[in-house]
Amino acid sequence: MSDVAAVPLLDLRRAPADEIQALQSVAARVIESGAFILGPEVEAFEKECADYIGAPFSLGVSSGTDALLLALMALEIGPGDEVVCPTFTFFASGGAVWRVGAKPVFVDSRPCCYNLDPASLDTVLGSRTRAIMPVHLFGQCADMTAVQAIAADRGIPVIEDAAQAIGARCAAGAAGAIGLMGCVSFYPTKNLSGFGDSGLITTGDPQLRTRLDSLRVHGWGPKYYHARVGGNFRMDALQAALLRLRLPRLDELAARRRANAAFYTEVLTGAGVAVVQPSVCRGEADGGTLDLDGKIGLPAQCASDHTYNQFVIRVPEHLDRDRFRAGLAERNIGTEIYYPLGLHQQECFASLGHRPGDFPVAESAAASCLALPIFPGLTGAELGYVAEAVIEIAQRA
Ligand SMILES: Cc1ncc(COP(=O)(O)O)c(C=O)c1O
Structure with a gap:
């Protein structure tokens, strides 16, 4: 244990x-x-x-x-x-x-x-x-x-x-x-x-x-x-x-972040927790294709060498993100919401006249994103602890 x-x-x-x-x-x-x-x-x-x-x-x-x-x-x-x-x-x-x-x-x-x-x-x-x-x-x-x-x-x-x-x-x-x-x-x-x-x-x-x-x-x-x-x-x-x-040492550290992300991705997607990551970002179904009068090859290369400054999951829609996050906090797991609002929803930009629903993808991202620990110094046991907690909370609800 x-x-x-x-x-x-x-x-x-x-x-x-x-x-x-x-x-x-x-x-x-x-x-x-x-x-x-x-x-x-x-x-x-x-x-x-x-x-x-x-x-x-x-x-x-x-x-x-x-x-x-x-x-x-x-x-x-x-x-x-x-x-x-x-x-x-x-x-x-x-x-x-x-x-x-x-x-x-x-x-x-x-x-x-x-x-x-x-x-x-x-x-x-x-x-x-x-x-x-x-x-x-x-x-x-x-x-x-x-x-x-x-x-x-x-x-x-x-x-x-x-x-x-x-x-x-x-x-x-x-x-x-x-x-x-x-x-x-x-x-x-x-x-x-x-x-x-x-x-x-x-x-x-x-x-x-x-x-x-x-x-x-x-x-x-x-x-x-x-x-x-x-x-x-x-x-x-x-x-x-x-x-x-x-x-x-930057590339070596990014490689460790990638390895951590690969672990989470495999374990979490296996358990049905959606992960914001490039491998699912290639096809038309993902909105990842762009056709500008044939000027750009298809599919658009959304996928890139991700350096995982953040590892972000989407909290499943039927769950309350605050409760989900609180569940992780109870297990002493640090998380962050990058970002709770789109810029168009920020008070200081109200004069631009945007309305709720103007940017549906961004609004849905702002409502569902949650970043998990991903830094290179994490141990395997820590990664396992986080993944297990996420899955447990996701499946309990
Ligand atoms: C996307 C993006 N742009 C700009 C900045 C600003 O960088 P700094 O905090 O060094 O001013 C940040 C920092 O978090 C960022 O994430």
Whole structure:
């Protein structure tokens, strides 16, 4: 019998002892260097990240949110402009659009993976659309083959919100290296887990790179001369140095997340608990097919190398999610609801005039999703404990 009595959603303290020692000596090195903002550590990290992602340029910034904001500022998007993003995402995607004064235009999700549904783009793209911002939700790429084709057809830039998905790949390429710009987060819950807030922005365009570099430091260039207004979006040297140590292990950690997900998927789907995952996201029946006048091959490649930043189940409709979650909490199992509302349902966006039912897939996802512990340090016994509890609660009702 297993002696597991509790499983947290995420335990950031479970780093291997040799990693902790290495992190401590890196921190000491940076402290002794006296160089704390941008500088050689950040430049080295940028180069290593660009190589890892496969993007020509990358810039370390203060957070994933700021990466999104910078991308929009670099394209001079503002009042009167529209930016299309999914409604089922973390707030930052829509919030960044709002903060530059533009209008976030929401689209629904595919019912299989909950990523943006490219089939809805045609209905919202118009003369005011200045960018499309797909989000690689939970660590799985959106259907970038379809998104890129639609965007290229209309000459609209694509900003990838890859905050949750560094390391993910799909038919169109690596998350963060497909669109005109890619935005990554190193918030501690992310797969490349930082020690505070930080993020990265990538691009293949040298002119954009120069503009982003200037905007990151209040829009200056040269120093103390400002042709544009930017902000303080700089990355700390300490963050960069610590993350440099973790970057080489990222794929190994993602592989462990995948193995954990494979275990859950097999055990839970065998017991009839629906799992949001790519393997069921290929066919027409799943809404995973897209036919744009024959321009895109069928079926659309929704499936990608999922990095499982989150492992999400749909709580079966006949169950009350709060009670389901409470049942897991009683067994000391940490869970989270990503996300309880679509952005169109958020009070701050009420002026956009959306109504319940506008985005049925996103609304159903928001009502049924529940994330389970998936982090790489979980033991087999812990995974078994969680799966057993989920099945027991699902079958009891
Ligand atoms: C989809 C998405 N976009 C943007 C962000 C913002 O990243 P950060 O928390 O680093 O600002 C997050 C972070 O959770 C996210 O999940």
